[in-house]
Amino acid sequence: MAELQQxxxxxxxxxxxxxxxxxxxxxxxxxxxGDGLGLDSIDALExxxxxxxxxxxxxxxxxxxxxxxxxxxxxxxxxxKNRTK
Amino acid sequence: MNGCYINGIANISAQKTADPxxxxxxxxxxxxxxxxxxxxxxxxxxxxxxxxxxxxxVKMGVATSKMALSAAELxxxxxxxxxxxxxxxxxxxxxxxxxxxxxxQFLTPTLFIQSTHNTVGGQIxxxxxxxxxxVTYVQASxxxxxxxxxxxxxxxxxxxxxxxxxxxxxxxxxxTLLHTLDGHIKSEKLPxxxxxxxxxxxxxxxxxxxxVVLGGEKTKNSVAKIVDVExxxxxxxxxxxxxxxxxxxxxxxxxxxxxxxxxGNNGNVEYNHYYKNVQDSLFSNTEQLCYKxxxxxxxTASAFGFYIASKVFQFGNVPSVLKVNDIRAKTYKxxxxxxxxxxxxxxxxxxxxx
Amino acid sequence: xxxxxxxxxxxxxxxxxxxVAENLNALLAESDGISRIKFLETRHKDxxxxxxxxxxxxxxxxxxxxxxxxxFSRTAMIGSIAAKEALLDAGIEEIDEYRTGFISGTSVGxxxxxxxxxxxxxxxxxxxxxxxxxxxxxxxxxxSAYLGIKGxxxxxxxxxxxxxxxxxxxxxxxxxxxxxxxxxxxTDALSKFTINGFGTLxxxxxxxCTPFDNDRKGLNLGEASAYLVLESDEIVAKTNKKVYxxxxxxxxxxxxxxxxxxxxxxxxxxxxxxxxxxxxxxxxDDIDYVNAHGTATINNDLSEGIAMTRIFGEDKVPTFSSTxxxxxxxxxxxxxxxxxxxxxxxxxxxIFPNLNFKxxxxxFNLVPQTSILSKKMHTVLSNSFGFGGNCSTLIFSK
Numbered sequence: 001m002a003e004l005q006q007x008x009x010x011x012x013x014x015x016x017x018x019x020x021x022x023x024x025x026x027x028x029x030x031x032x033x034g035d036g037l038g039l040d041s042i043d044a045l046e047x048x049x050x051x052x053x054x055x056x057x058x059x060x061x062x063x064x065x066x067x068x069x070x071x072x073x074x075x076x077x078x079x080x081k082n083r084t085k
Numbered sequence: 086m087n088g089c090y091i092n093g094i095a096n097i098s099a100q101k102t103a104d105p106x107x108x109x110x111x112x113x114x115x116x117x118x119x120x121x122x123x124x125x126x127x128x129x130x131x132x133x134x135x136x137x138x139x140x141x142x143v144k145m146g147v148a149t150s151k152m153a154l155s156a157a158e159l160x161x162x163x164x165x166x167x168x169x170x171x172x173x174x175x176x177x178x179x180x181x182x183x184x185x186x187x188x189x190q191f192l193t194p195t196l197f198i199q200s201t202h203n204t205v206g207g208q209i210x211x212x213x214x215x216x217x218x219x220v221t222y223v224q225a226s227x228x229x230x231x232x233x234x235x236x237x238x239x240x241x242x243x244x245x246x247x248x249x250x251x252x253x254x255x256x257x258x259x260x261t262l263l264h265t266l267d268g269h270i271k272s273e274k275l276p277x278x279x280x281x282x283x284x285x286x287x288x289x290x291x292x293x294x295x296x297v298v299l300g301g302e303k304t305k306n307s308v309a310k311i312v313d314v315e316x317x318x319x320x321x322x323x324x325x326x327x328x329x330x331x332x333x334x335x336x337x338x339x340x341x342x343x344x345x346x347x348x349g350n351n352g353n354v355e356y357n358h359y360y361k362n363v364q365d366s367l368f369s370n371t372e373q374l375c376y377k378x379x380x381x382x383x384x385t386a387s388a389f390g391f392y393i394a395s396k397v398f399q400f401g402n403v404p405s406v407l408k409v410n411d412i413r414a415k416t417y418k419x420x421x422x423x424x425x426x427x428x429x430x431x432x433x434x435x436x437x438x439x
Numbered sequence: 440x441x442x443x444x445x446x447x448x449x450x451x452x453x454x455x456x457x458x459v460a461e462n463l464n465a466l467l468a469e470s471d472g473i474s475r476i477k478f479l480e481t482r483h484k485d486x487x488x489x490x491x492x493x494x495x496x497x498x499x500x501x502x503x504x505x506x507x508x509x510x511f512s513r514t515a516m517i518g519s520i521a522a523k524e525a526l527l528d529a530g531i532e533e534i535d536e537y538r539t540g541f542i543s544g545t546s547v548g549x550x551x552x553x554x555x556x557x558x559x560x561x562x563x564x565x566x567x568x569x570x571x572x573x574x575x576x577x578x579x580x581x582x583s584a585y586l587g588i589k590g591x592x593x594x595x596x597x598x599x600x601x602x603x604x605x606x607x608x609x610x611x612x613x614x615x616x617x618x619x620x621x622x623x624x625x626t627d628a629l630s631k632f633t634i635n636g637f638g639t640l641x642x643x644x645x646x647x648c649t650p651f652d653n654d655r656k657g658l659n660l661g662e663a664s665a666y667l668v669l670e671s672d673e674i675v676a677k678t679n680k681k682v683y684x685x686x687x688x689x690x691x692x693x694x695x696x697x698x699x700x701x702x703x704x705x706x707x708x709x710x711x712x713x714x715x716x717x718x719x720x721x722x723x724d725d726i727d728y729v730n731a732h733g734t735a736t737i738n739n740d741l742s743e744g745i746a747m748t749r750i751f752g753e754d755k756v757p758t759f760s761s762t763x764x765x766x767x768x769x770x771x772x773x774x775x776x777x778x779x780x781x782x783x784x785x786x787x788x789x790i791f792p793n794l795n796f797k798x799x800x801x802x803f804n805l806v807p808q809t810s811i812l813s814k815k816m817h818t819v820l821s822n823s824f825g826f827g828g829n830c831s832t833l834i835f836s837k
Contacts, residue, residue, distance in 0.1 A: 015193075017137040038134065041700060045194045045639060053191040062641045165693075170574055172596075181550075184635050185558055189482045197636035198698050198826065201546060202575060202596035207827025210693045216710055219693040219829060220604050223548075223596040224576040231593040238611055260573055263560055267570040318541075318583055318592035384574070429580065430592075 004076045012072070015050050016043050028073040036071075044069060056084030089237045089311040090439060092247070092300045093157025095149045096392045097122050098293035098380040103149075105156060108396045109404040112379060115277035118270055119261055119290045120381060135212065138195055140173040142255035145294035146205035147212060150251055157298035157306050162249035164218040165206050166235050168228035170384020172202035172221075174257040182259070205253050226349075226426035227316040228252060229295070229388040230434065234314050236299045244301030251296035252385030261290055269427075271352075280378040281409065283352035291381025295388035297395075303439055308395040312336055312419075312435040319429050322362040329367060329423065332433045344414035345372040345397065347390040349424030351382045359425050364410075372414045374407040387424040387432060394420040394436040443685030443719070443836060444610040445675045447620075448529025448668030450521040451779045453766045454490035454661055458524060463783050466791045469811065471765045473647050473659050481631050487643050490661025490767025491629060492517060503585070510568040512549030513662075515581035518626030521664035521775075522582055525622055529668035530680065537619035537674060540591035541583050542609050543666075544601025544625030546771040548575030548594075550632045578626065591618060596771065598825030599732075600691070601625050602665065603774025603833055607689035609669050619674055624666030624775030633770065634660060640699065642736045648768075650733035650761035651740050651807045653798040658734045661767020665775035667782075684785050687818070688719025688834030699826050700738050705746025707830035708732075708822060712750045715820070715832035723750060726757045726834075727814065728790050730777045730821040731807070733761020734768050743822065744805050753804055757820075760793035760808045774823035774831065781819040781835045788816050 009023045012032075016039065030036045033044070044065045051057040051068075057079065059065060068078045096102040099122050100113055113123065122145065127136065130148040139147070146167070154162070171177075180196035198204070203221035210219050218239070222231040229252030236248040264270040271287035280289060299311070313336050317328060333339065346368045350360045364373055380389050397403055397417050422434040451458070454472025455465035465472065472490045476483075479491070494502075499516040500509065503523075511519070522541070531539075549572025556566040571577045576594040583592045591612075595604045602625025609623035627633075637643050637660060644657035667686075675682060692714060694707025701707065716723060732743055740761075747756050762780050769776050784790055793807035818836040825831075 019137060020133045040697075042138075042194055042198065042698070045641060048641070049191055049193045049639070170576070180636070181554060181557060181632060184631055185554065189631060189635050192635050192639045194636075194639035194699075197639050200632075200636065201598040201826045203598060203825070203827040203829060204698070206597075207693070207698060207829065210695045210828060211698065214695050216693050216695050216707065218691045219597070219827070220595060220608075220691060221597050222593055223545075223574075224579065224593045225574060227593070228576070235608060238615055238617065241615060242611070263570050263573070266560055266564075267567045269571075316593070317590060318580075319589045384576075430576075 001076055001080065004079065005072050008072050008075055011050060015046055026072060029071045031071060032069050055079050057082050088301055088303065089240050090300050090303050090307045091297045091309045091311060091395055092304050092306045093153045093159065093298035094308055094392060094395050095152030095156060096293065096295045096389065097125055097145050097149050098389065099123055099291045100379050108400050109406060112406050118274060119256055120277065121256060122292050140176045140199050140255065142173050142253045143205050143208050146251060146253040147209055149294040149296045150209050150249055153296035153298050154249065159247050159298055161213060161215060162217065162298065163246040164239060164248045165209055165215060166220055166232040166248060166250045167206040168222045168232040168252040168385050169202055169205065170223065170225060170228050170254050173199040173204050174255050174260060176200055178257040178260045224430060225384055226387060226424060226430040227432050229385045230314050230316050230432040233311065237311065237314065240299065240301040246301065248299045249296065250299055251294060252388035253294040254383040254385045255292045256290060264290065278378050280352035281350050281375055284354055286353055286355040288351040288353045288382045290383060292383055293380060295392055297391065307439050309398050310437040310439040312437050314432065314434040317431040320431055322359050325359060325431055326363055326367060329363060329433055336435055338419060340367060340371065342419050343371055343421045344417045345374055345420045347374045347393050347420060347422045349377060349387055350375045351377040356427050359428065363423065370412060372412045373410045374403060375409050376407055379406065390422040390424060391436065394422065398438040443687035444613050444669050445672065445685055446667050446683045446782060447670045447675065447680050448525040449683065449779050449782060450524030450528060451665040451776060452492055452517050452521050453663035453769065453776055454492055455765050459779065466765065466780065467811065469792060469794065471794055473767055479629050481634055483634055483638065486645055488647055488659050489629060490659055490769065492662050510572065511581050512552040512572045512578055513628035514545060514548055514551060514626050515578045517628060517662065517664040518543060518578060518582045519585045521626065522586055522622055522666045525666040525668050526586065534587045538590060539588055540612065540618045540621040541588045542593050542595060542605040542621060542623045543579040543582060544595045544605040544771040544774065545575050545578050546596060546598050546601060546627055547630055547632055548572065548578040550630040551628045554631050597829040598827060599770050599773055600823040600825035600829045600831040601771035601774065603823035603831035604691055606667060606686060606774060606778055606833055607691060607831065610686040610689055613669050613671050620668060620670040622666050622668055625772040626664035627662060627770040627772045629660060629662040644735065647795050648735035648764055649795040650735040650763055650793055651744065651800060651805065652796050653800045655735045655737065655740060657736050659767040661769040663766055663769035663772040663776050665772055665779045667778055683782050684835050684837050686833060687836040688715040690714030690718060691831045694828030694830055696828055701742035701824065703742065705742040705749065707828050708743050708746035708824060709749045711830040711832040712746065712820065715834050719834045721818065725818050726820045727816050728784060728819045729757055729759035730781050730819060731759050731761045732822040732824045733763055735763060739824065741802055744800065744803050747805065748803055756805055758790055758808050758812065760791060762791055764794035777821045777823065778833060781821045784819055785816045785835060785837050788813060790814055
């Protein structure tokens with residue numbers, strides 16, 4: 001699981017062009033949206049594509065993302081349970 | 086007639102033009118047919134958090150608009166009008182290529198969002214929190230001039246407004262290069278400083294941003310008055326000559342009143358005769374200036390003519406690198422601009438010292 | 440009194456008809472143009488519904504009498520058809536008789552050709568004449584050449600409010616006496632680029648769109664072109680022309696909230712409607728009908744609805760409908776299409792319905808007009824909003 005969390009942090013930084021951020025600066029339980037990393041609705045759509053492309057998880061409704069993208073650890077849990085690749 | 090004053094101007098180009106206190110003092114000799122704008126530290130003007138999704142033209146546009154607003158000592162414009170030929174061309178290109186190469190799968194929204202031409206105007210509004218009029222013109226080589234015409238019209242409707250007007254274009258890796266295939270860009274390299282003497286067809290391509298703050302009233306920051314701007318979609322060289330004469334008559338000036346003419350020559354022998362026809366006749370006794378051997382060609386390159394005129398008024402002299410004939414004006418009060426691209430989208434403008 | 444700028448001609452091609460008359464018939468018959476994709480090649484063919492113009496590119500080439508080897512994009516061809524109809528309708532034969540201009544709104548311009556040929560340009564020389572189509576203004580260039588307009592020509596590209604902004608600028612230019620007459624509107628053909636682009640935002644519906652419905656699932660993309668001819672009072676008086684109505688009010692404001700999404704209080708839309716009413720110099724009660732932007736996305740309809748309740752008062756919102764369930768969202772052309780529909784509404788004293796509506800939205804007490812309504816009409820307000828917070832309102836009157 002720690003490995004997946006590390007991998008997700010790297011991918012989030014890359015996919016969302018968070019160039020000024022280091023992997024070590026993202027806590028496993030830091031909120032990704034709002035006060036945490038400060039991500040927005042466009043980032044949520046980017047993460048939905050990341051789920052599909054890298055883990056074979058297809059979300060139909062963007063609203064589902066809200067619960068999944070709470071933090072890196074919540075995201076990792078969800079991916080573990082639902083991944084198809 | 087109501088006034089239209091340039092109360093602040095800023096430029097980023099392939100030359101070191103971002104410094105408001107210099108005027109082409111140190112010229113960069115470019116070697117490639119497609120060349121980038123001069124490096125600029127965008128972090129001085131844009132917060133890193135805001136910058137992460139910004140493409141080059143957004144960065145150039147936002148930074149240049151901030152410089153122009155600061156030169157005009159204005160915090161909030163009453164309208165934002167932008168001109169761009171291709172908008173955020175690089176992001177549009179990547180999005181298109183992903184569609185084509187990935188068979189329409191795994192696409193992400195950021196690139197698509199940037200692809201709309203009003204992205205720069207929208208981002209400036211977002212950054213400033215400006216809820217005013219915000220429109221973008223995309224008309225080849227008159228993209229900037231049509232923006233100025235809208236602003237002039239707005240100042241005639243309400244002279245107390247301050248309007249932010251800009252022209253922005255960026256290079257993209259592949260789609261710019263495509264123009265070497267259709268002859269818009271030359272096929273053989275040359276020192277870009279020699280562009281105007283080229284004997285071949287096609288031209289070069291670069292990128293940049295010019296922003297002006299236009300107001301109906303002269304202020305202590307005013308650098309020039311835009312007397313008139315006109316565009317013409319298509320015309321023969323002779324028709325252009327007649328049009329320039331009509332333009333001068335309408336503005337009650339004669340050829341003798343014009344101290345310098347700034348021309349958009351871009352080294353394309355196929356279309357050079359549009360310029361040559363007026364250089365050899367109307368303007369044979371007028372100081373002639375050109376600039377595309379310095380900053381290249383792009384849809385909003387002609388905004389650089391407005392920059393040159395403003396700088397000439399401000400500095401009172403012309404850098405020799407711009408001069409293409411031996412006539413020297415004593416003073417600079419009226420400067421006329423003429424530009425076209427491949428016989429289409431002609432623009433004529435008259436700027437006056439103020 | 441501010442009477443506005445005279446409208447003397449109209450032209451349109453959309454998924455519900457190839458002429459103004461065909462569009463009117465479809466509107467009156469409540470017959471929509473939304474279907475599965477027939478002509479455009481895309482892997483999303485069976486996943487979405489669109490408002491496609493029922494003509495192939497070959498048919499369009501033939502109809503326009505173009506050479507087989509031409510560089511018109513589909514966007515330029517449908518633009519030429521609609522602009523030509525508008526000119527004929529206005530009885531204009533000699534373009535150069537007066538100072539005549541052209542302003543076209545487009546979002547992606549010739550993207551339909553770019554995406555077809557992009558990967559081949561390096562390999563083959565045959566289609567390189569389309570390379571220039573990657574510049575959106577090239578579409579306008581093709582149409583102006585086809586019509587023979589040589590003077591003031593410009594393109595506005597503010598995403599989905601483009602045509603509305605073109606109509607606004609045209610009205611201002613004529614009003615200021617800068618030009619005698621002008622053809623204004625917009626054109627956008629369907630493309631893989633926009634289908635996939637809106638797809639990434641997850642706002643495309645897999646069914647027929649349902650504007651202002653509580654269960655709306657997103658928009659249907661459409662393709663269309665529509666133009667108006669605006670002429671100065673001098674020409675109208677001199678030639679004793681028929682006048683369809685007037686562009687009476689206009690405004691553009693910016694939401695300055697988000698790159699693509701509309702604000703939750705509909706501030707940009709509110710400001711655009713408010714300022715357009717000021718330009719028209721009329722009261723909110725004077726509006727007989729609102730042709731809403733109403734794309735049927737969760738975000739737009741909520742934001743626009745709130746803006747309407749703010750400007751009119753929740754219990755006093757005039758009869759309103761979105762006609763996008765007929766045509767799909769035709770992007771940059773939408774403001775032109777809906778201008779034509781607004782004027783037809785004035786002409787016919789009819790309000791065209793908001794199709795597919797079932798359930799009122801829970802956020803406010805607004806129900807669109809769901810069937811054809813006969814009503815004495817004087818003034819119509821039309822909204823068009825685009826990415827970049829771009830909000831435009833036009834007001835048309837008899």
